[in-house]
Amino acid sequence: MLCVAVYSVLAALLYGVHPPATSATLPLCGCGDIASQVWFLAWPAHALTHGLNPLYSNVVDYPHGINLMSNTAEPLLGILFAPITANYGAVATFSLLMRLALALSGTSMCFVLRRWTRWWPAAFIGGLLYEFSPFMVGQSQAHLFLVFVPLPPIMVALLDALVVGRRHVVRDGVLLGVVVAAQLMISGEVLAMSLFAAACGLLVVGIRHPVAAREAIKDVSRGLAAAVVTFVVLAGYPTYVYLAGPYYVSGPPHPLSLLEKYRSLPGSLIYPTVLQRFGFGGWLDKGMRLVFDNGAEHEHTIYLGVPLLCLVVFILIRCRRVGYVQLFFLVAAGAWVVTLGLRRGHLQLPYTLITKIPIINGGLDLRYSFLMYLGISILLAIGLDRMRRDGIFSGIIREHSHSSAEDDGAERQLIEPADAPAFHRQLVRAGACLGIATVALLPMLPNLPYASSTVRIPPLFTAADSPLVSGSVVLSYPLPISWGGDNDQALLWQAAAHMRFKLISFRGAVPGPDHQPIRNAALLIPPDEAERLLVWGLYGRPKPPPTGPATTEAIRTFLKIYDVGAVTIVPSGPRTDAVMAYFRAALRVPPIQFGGSFVWPDVQGALAHL
Numbered sequence: 001m002l003c004v005a006v007y008s009v010l011a012a013l014l015y016g017v018h019p020p021a022t023s024a025t026l027p028l029c030g031c032g033d034i035a036s037q038v039w040f041l042a043w044p045a046h047a048l049t050h051g052l053n054p055l056y057s058n059v060v061d062y063p064h065g066i067n068l069m070s071n072t073a074e075p076l077l078g079i080l081f082a083p084i085t086a087n088y089g090a091v092a093t094f095s096l097l098m099r100l101a102l103a104l105s106g107t108s109m110c111f112v113l114r115r116w117t118r119w120w121p122a123a124f125i126g127g128l129l130y131e132f133s134p135f136m137v138g139q140s141q142a143h144l145f146l147v148f149v150p151l152p153p154i155m156v157a158l159l160d161a162l163v164v165g166r167r168h169v170v171r172d173g174v175l176l177g178v179v180v181a182a183q184l185m186i187s188g189e190v191l192a193m194s195l196f197a198a199a200c201g202l203l204v205v206g207i208r209h210p211v212a213a214r215e216a217i218k219d220v221s222r223g224l225a226a227a228v229v230t231f232v233v234l235a236g237y238p239t240y241v242y243l244a245g246p247y248y249v250s251g252p253p254h255p256l257s258l259l260e261k262y263r264s265l266p267g268s269l270i271y272p273t274v275l276q277r278f279g280f281g282g283w284l285d286k287g288m289r290l291v292f293d294n295g296a297e298h299e300h301t302i303y304l305g306v307p308l309l310c311l312v313v314f315i316l317i318r319c320r321r322v323g324y325v326q327l328f329f330l331v332a333a334g335a336w337v338v339t340l341g342l343r344r345g346h347l348q349l350p351y352t353l354i355t356k357i358p359i360i361n362g363g364l365d366l367r368y369s370f371l372m373y374l375g376i377s378i379l380l381a382i383g384l385d386r387m388r389r390d391g392i393f394s395g396i397i398r399e400h401s402h403s404s405a406e407d408d409g410a411e412r413q414l415i416e417p418a419d420a421p422a423f424h425r426q427l428v429r430a431g432a433c434l435g436i437a438t439v440a441l442l443p444m445l446p447n448l449p450y451a452s453s454t455v456r457i458p459p460l461f462t463a464a465d466s467p468l469v470s471g472s473v474v475l476s477y478p479l480p481i482s483w484g485g486d487n488d489q490a491l492l493w494q495a496a497a498h499m500r501f502k503l504i505s506f507r508g509a510v511p512g513p514d515h516q517p518i519r520n521a522a523l524l525i526p527p528d529e530a531e532r533l534l535v536w537g538l539y540g541r542p543k544p545p546p547t548g549p550a551t552t553e554a555i556r557t558f559l560k561i562y563d564v565g566a567v568t569i570v571p572s573g574p575r576t577d578a579v580m581a582y583f584r585a586a587l588r589v590p591p592i593q594f595g596g597s598f599v600w601p602d603v604q605g606a607l608a609h610l
Contacts, residue, residue: 003124004107007131011102016449023089025452032091033072034094035480035492036507040068041097041144042090042495043077049086049220053243054361055077059499060480060491061506062473063562069188069242070249073509074145076185090495091455098140101148106131108150109377112157115322116378117385121430125437126381129444133373134301137275137446145187146367151179152194152374159198162223163205166216173223177230184235188242189367192360197331199372204330222391238482250515252355252362262364263341263351265290268302269309277445301369302339304376305443311436312376318393322386325379332375338368380437388426388433403569436485458570459595461497467592467601470500472565476574477579479534480507488538489570504562529554537572537579544578547585555586556610567591 006091018025026034041453060064068075077097078085085093110127117123130136130153137557139146158176162169183191206213232239242248264578271280271287279287291300304312312329319325334350342352342365386394460466468474480490480503494503511516529545533555536544545551558564567583569591580598584590587606591598600606 003110003120003127004103006124007106007110007127008103010033010132011099011106014102014137014446014450015095015099015452018095018452019354020099021084021092023092023095024455026091026095026455027098027141027450027452029453030091032490032507035489035495036058036072037074037142037144037154038083038090038094038489039495040071040073040075041078041081041085041093042499043068043073044075045082045085045090045093046499048079048082055238055322056246058247059502060494061247061510062502062504065247066506066508066510067241067245067247067249068246069238070247070511072143072145072187073191074148074186075238076182077144077148085239089494094144097144097148100149102131102136102140104150105136105147105153109153109374112153113378113381115157115160117386119430121390121434122381122385125384125441126377129380129441130373130377132277132444132446133369133377134273134303134444135367135373138299138301139367141450146190146370149190149370151183151186152190152370154179155183155194155198156374156378157201162464163202163216163220166219166223169219169223173226174230176223177227178234180227181231181235181238184242185238189363190370193363193368193371196354196360197335197544200334201327201331204327227492247511248515248564249509249511250516251517261282261300262366264302264339264366264369266334266340268300268305268307270545272305272443273300274301275301275447276443277447278443279447299364299366301366302336302372302496303444305440307443308376308440311383311440312379315379315387319383319386322382325382328375328378328382329376332372335368335371335375339366339372341365384433384437387436388429391429391435392432400545410601445454455492457493457496458597459495460568460570460599461501463595467594468501468566468599469601472501472601473504473563474501475504475530475534475559475562475567477534477567477569477576478538479531481503481538482537493570501520501566504564527554527557530558533579534584537575540575545582547582551582552586554580556607559586560607564603566600567600567603571596571598 011019015025015027026038028034031040039060043057043059046052047054047057055069056065056067060066078093081093081097084096106127109130110123113123113126114120117126118203135145136149155176158172158179162172162176165172180195183194203585267286268290270317271283271290273284273287273291287303312332316325316329337349338354340351340352342347342355343349351368354363354365355361395524458469476490476493478488480488488507490503491507494501510518529551532542532545533551536542545554559567567587569580569583580591583600587600587603588610589600589606591600
């Protein structure tokens with residue numbers, strides 16, 4: 001319980017001194033990916049209370065729709081926490097879940113590590129690294145679906161029980177199917193990475209131990225069959241929705257040209273970024289230069305630091321005969337190689353192969369650092385436990401007489417040697433191990449607290465006396481499309497308004513022709529003058545449509561075809577007045593000002609009088 005309490009308190013402090021379910025603040029801003037994540041929590045709650053399907057929706061990207069399973073949604077969390085969303089709003093749910101994600105992930109890893117350790121501080125330290133790795137620190141500023149990861153350690157434990165223990169293969173298989181189904185409904189990307197790593201790990205184990213593999217294959221097959229059946233029963237329909245349901249997207253959501261810059265360099269392992277508290281001077285400058293030019297610091301999460309890197313190498317040498325250390329080092333090393341991207345010079349790297357495999361080809365290479373930290377967390381916990389038990393340099397300076405017995409089964413039964421040291425000697429070892437772990441992990445200390453912003457929802461969308469009519473189809477400025485910067489907040493407004501209106505466009509994966517993803521969620525609905533106008537208003541590029549009768553008529557046609565009921569404009573940037581002028585010319589009536597925003601609440605009525 002002490003571990004759980006520490007994990008929870010630390011997770012709460014990441015975002016400063018705020019209530020855990022606050023509706024007042026959000027990490028970074030209420031825009032971009034965060035606005036999308038809040039919306040993904042709001043829709044299942046709305047769907048359940050209105051008899052709708054929580055896995056797809058047409059209240060965004062109107063008149064088409066979006067598939068939550070094709071996006072970075074977490075519908076299971078939206079369903080489970082629907083009561084909180086209904087009573088306190090989706091922003092409060094998001095705030096609570098971001099904290100729970102970290103606390104539950106660290107707790108899960110700590111409990112799983114007790115399978116392989118007898119010294120609870122070792123398991124605690126492994127869970128701490130898993131909870132606050134640079135991957136978790138970076139992604140917890142925006143991506144709930146990537147940081148809510150208490151299930152992957154449980155998957156590891158169940159696979160271990162299924163392959164190594166083989167005592168209750170059917171039961172373990174059923175539990176594995178439940179966990180895999182749940183993970184699919186939280187993050188298909190994390191599940192794809194985890195299953196890919198599991199398949200590679202099983203292959204390595206089978207190659208290294210062919211005789212044992214042949215003996216185990218019958219039992220393992222029974223367990224995996226039970227897992228598959230359970231998964232189909234629980235997640236068959238969500239899988240159908242993902243593969244062929246309404247508004248599904250086929251193919252990777254990101255072009256290879258974009259993925260190319262989301263990659264790490266070997267130096268990223270030792271040079272800190274702004275995510276670390278102790279990043280300073282030339283080392284920090286070097287680390288930030290390795291971030292390249294995409295500006296997404298929270299995606300560049302490959303840092304270990306020199307002390308931890310040295311400790312990992314030391315543990316690998318000291319525990320070189322421990323099978324779990326070997327296996328999880330290979331997992332960590334393999335994941336790191338994947339983060340290096342598509343190629344180095346003319347050398348094709350493993351990530352190139354991953355981009356060609358259906359289903360798993362949508363994950364960013366840098367996000368495989370999640371598996372790197374998972375492997376290192378397990379390796380670190382086992383290593384510290386062995387160092388405390390047998391001596392820090394045992395296995396390097398001399399071989400113990402019981403080493404052969406350890407090699408045969410110590411990974412499963414951590415037995416104290418007959419000549420166990422006295423209590424004070426163990427205490428000294430424990431203190432030394434804790435000191436070593438502190439020195440190794442201190443450079444990874446997060447730069448706390450995270451930046452946060454006050455949530456401001458324009459009253460136009462939520463006030464009871466708002467002129468915006470419930471059920472209207474809204475063309476909003478700013479438009480909810482990718483790369484909208486701090487102004488991309490329309491999805492947050494819709495979520496806060498409990499879906500009282502429909503939105504044209506969507507910031508996420510939307511299907512184009514043949515269900516291929518539309519890059520940057522462009523509208524692709526003619527005439528395109530309206531889209532050009534709103535995109536120009538956000539970015540200042542490309543050039544705005546020319547003023548004059550042709551553009552005016554094109555905007556009117558757009559509004560008629562898509563039955564736009566209201567045009568809303570929330571002042572955002574220096575081109576707001578220019579955008580308003582286009583719609584004023586098209587509708588020939590001034591907008592209504594309400595709470596600092598502007599709205600044409602009856603667009604079709606205005607068009608009918610022209």
